[in-house]
Amino acid sequence: NRRSRGRPMKQRLLVVANRLPVSAVRRGEDSWYLEVSAGGLVSALLGVKDVDARWIGWAGVNVPDEVGQRALTKALAEKRCIPVFLDEEIAHQYYNGYCNNILWPLFHYLGLPQEDRLATTRSFQSQFDAYKRANKMFADVVNMHYQEGDVVWCHDYHLMFLPKCLKEYNSKMKVGWFLHTPFPSSEIHRTLPSRSELLRSVLAADIVGFHTYDYARHFVSACTRILGLEGTPEGVEDQGMLTRVAAFPIGIDSDRFKRALELPAVKEHINELTHRFAGRKVMLGVDRLDMIKGIPQKILAFEKFLEENPSWRDKVVLLQIAVPTRTDVPEYQKLTSQVHEIVGRINGRFGTLTAVPIHHLDRSLDFHALCALYAVTDVALVTSLRDGMNLVSYEFVACQGSKKGVLILSEFAGAAQSLGAGALLVNPWNITEVAASIGYALNMSPDEREKRHRHNYAHVTTHTAQDWAETFVSELNDTVVEAQLRTRQ
Numbered sequence: 197n198r199r200s201r202g203r204p205m206k207q208r209l210l211v212v213a214n215r216l217p218v219s220a221v222r223r224g225e226d227s228w229y230l231e232v233s234a235g236g237l238v239s240a241l242l243g244v245k246d247v248d249a250r251w252i253g254w255a256g257v258n259v260p261d262e263v264g265q266r267a268l269t270k271a272l273a274e275k276r277c278i279p280v281f282l283d284e285e286i287a288h289q290y291y292n293g294y295c296n297n298i299l300w301p302l303f304h305y306l307g308l309p310q311e312d313r314l315a316t317t318r319s320f321q322s323q324f325d326a327y328k329r330a331n332k333m334f335a336d337v338v339n340m341h342y343q344e345g346d347v348v349w350c351h352d353y354h355l356m357f358l359p360k361c362l363k364e365y366n367s368k369m370k371v372g373w374f375l376h377t378p379f380p381s382s383e384i385h386r387t388l389p390s391r392s393e394l395l396r397s398v399l400a401a402d403i404v405g406f407h408t409y410d411y412a413r414h415f416v417s418a419c420t421r422i423l424g425l426e427g428t429p430e431g432v433e434d435q436g437m438l439t440r441v442a443a444f445p446i447g448i449d450s451d452r453f454k455r456a457l458e459l460p461a462v463k464e465h466i467n468e469l470t471h472r473f474a475g476r477k478v479m480l481g482v483d484r485l486d487m488i489k490g491i492p493q494k495i496l497a498f499e500k501f502l503e504e505n506p507s508w509r510d511k512v513v514l515l516q517i518a519v520p521t522r523t524d525v526p527e528y529q530k531l532t533s534q535v536h537e538i539v540g541r542i543n544g545r546f547g548t549l550t551a552v553p554i555h556h557l558d559r560s561l562d563f564h565a566l567c568a569l570y571a572v573t574d575v576a577l578v579t580s581l582r583d584g585m586n587l588v589s590y591e592f593v594a595c596q597g598s599k600k601g602v603l604i605l606s607e608f609a610g611a612a613q614s615l616g617a618g619a620l621l622v623n624p625w626n627i628t629e630v631a632a633s634i635g636y637a638l639n640m641s642p643d644e645r646e647k648r649h650r651h652n653y654a655h656v657t658t659h660t661a662q663d664w665a666e667t668f669v670s671e672l673n674d675t676v677v678e679a680q681l682r683t684r685q
């Protein structure tokens with residue numbers, strides 16, 4: 197423990213993620229408006245005891261001039277955030293290109309985008325170079341702010357090259373890396389031209405974490421099969437040095453949701469929604485508008501259910517909140533039009549003059565509106581084609597204390613491993629099965645709903661985001677100590 201004038205100092209934690217938990221809008225030459233987002237990662241880290249966390253990430257905007265950079269750096273410092281400035285071209289090739297057009301679909305088993313597969317293959321090298329350059333820029337900023345004794349926690353697929361850069365600067369730096377997406381089967385990872393370089397770089401970390409044992413196992417297999425290294429029960433060994441590889445399933449701050457449901461404004465909103473949808477069962481989907489979320493497949497399954505169950509047509513409504521995301525990537529633009537087309541067709545087919553079966557919104561909801569919506573929902577549909585964890589399923593469960601609604605959950609979401617006993621698990625590609633599960637969920641007896649809910653609620657309220665962050669940070673500390681002992685022996 198470090199001490200200052202006899203007082204123990206808090207452990208400093210540098211969190212490095214592509215995105216800062218703050219979005220910045222320029223108001224003038226040297227003035228910025230900052231909006232803090234209270235996402236899962238932020239509340240997880242705020243809850244870690246005895247840790248003084250700082251956040252390092254891409255500013256998310258292009259700030260070519262020094263005056264603007266200086267002003268933004270100063271404004272962000274008040275939020276304990278440190279910006280990384282990437283120029284427009286690198287940001288485009290790194291974020292839209294290598295991260296979201298190559299790694300993201302590959303890690304979710306979707307392969308390269310169909311139409312421009314060859315073009316992507318051709319631009320692969322330049323995008324990978326930009327990715328490495330961007331990671332190096334993150335590393336420079338970390339290095340500038342690092343103090344002896346800090347621990348550095350790198351997040352997600354955007355920063356796979358970072359652990360190696362950091363260890364090259366300072367081999368004593370304690371570095372952890374956590375992946376928020378699935379890590380795919382080694383057969384998928386093998387197809388990536390930069391497969392070995394990325395694995396080796398991640399292995400430079402002291403501890404590597406995933407949401408599930410499957411992802412951790414896939415990663416170890418990739419290291420053994422592609423790099424020829426040895427997998428051990430604790431991780432991967434390379435010339436006597438061990439990189440610990442383990443599962444750390446994330447959770448949510450369930451108390452935050454429970455507290456929100458007690459607010460008078462939220463209660464009022466719940467009443468309004470209950471009144472608005474009286475006589476109809478409410479089904480809900482909340483997703484970023486991303487191909488991994490399986491939104492078209494979900495809507496087609498709902499159509500099949502309506503087709504086969506005419507008596508339900510005026511008794512059920514599907515509310516689909518589709519939050520726009522990565523709108524500069526063509527694949528996402530195509531998905532938006534595709535979803536709009538399907539929703540329009542189904543509403544045309546089954547709608548009446550006074551009601552439509554699907555309410556589709558292309559936007560996000562504020563936290564309180566979302567809590568109210570979760571609370572009035574009878575059946576939540578989380579049917580991702582692949583998903584690292586999926587915390588919407590957790591949020592829904594946390595808000596269902598009184599209603600005890602049903603969760604239909606994709607078996608390909610990490611959450612299926614923790615909520616599988618309480619949810620109805622489905623293969624999202626099989627719309628016949630999903631349609632049948634919708635029918636089963638809507639007709640489920642109160643006893644069965646209660647039993648299933650109890651299981652999920654117990655899990656969600658006891659495996660919190662704070663526990664997740666605390667465990668990772670403390671294991672990161674311990675693992676480094678072990679690694680240092682090992683080298684000294």
Ligand code: G6P
Pocket residue numbers: 215352376377521522
């Ligand atoms: C996933 C990733 C996150 C990312 C988020 C939103 O959950 O694992 O790292 O921040 O999607 O995507 P965006 O590209 O908008 O940051």
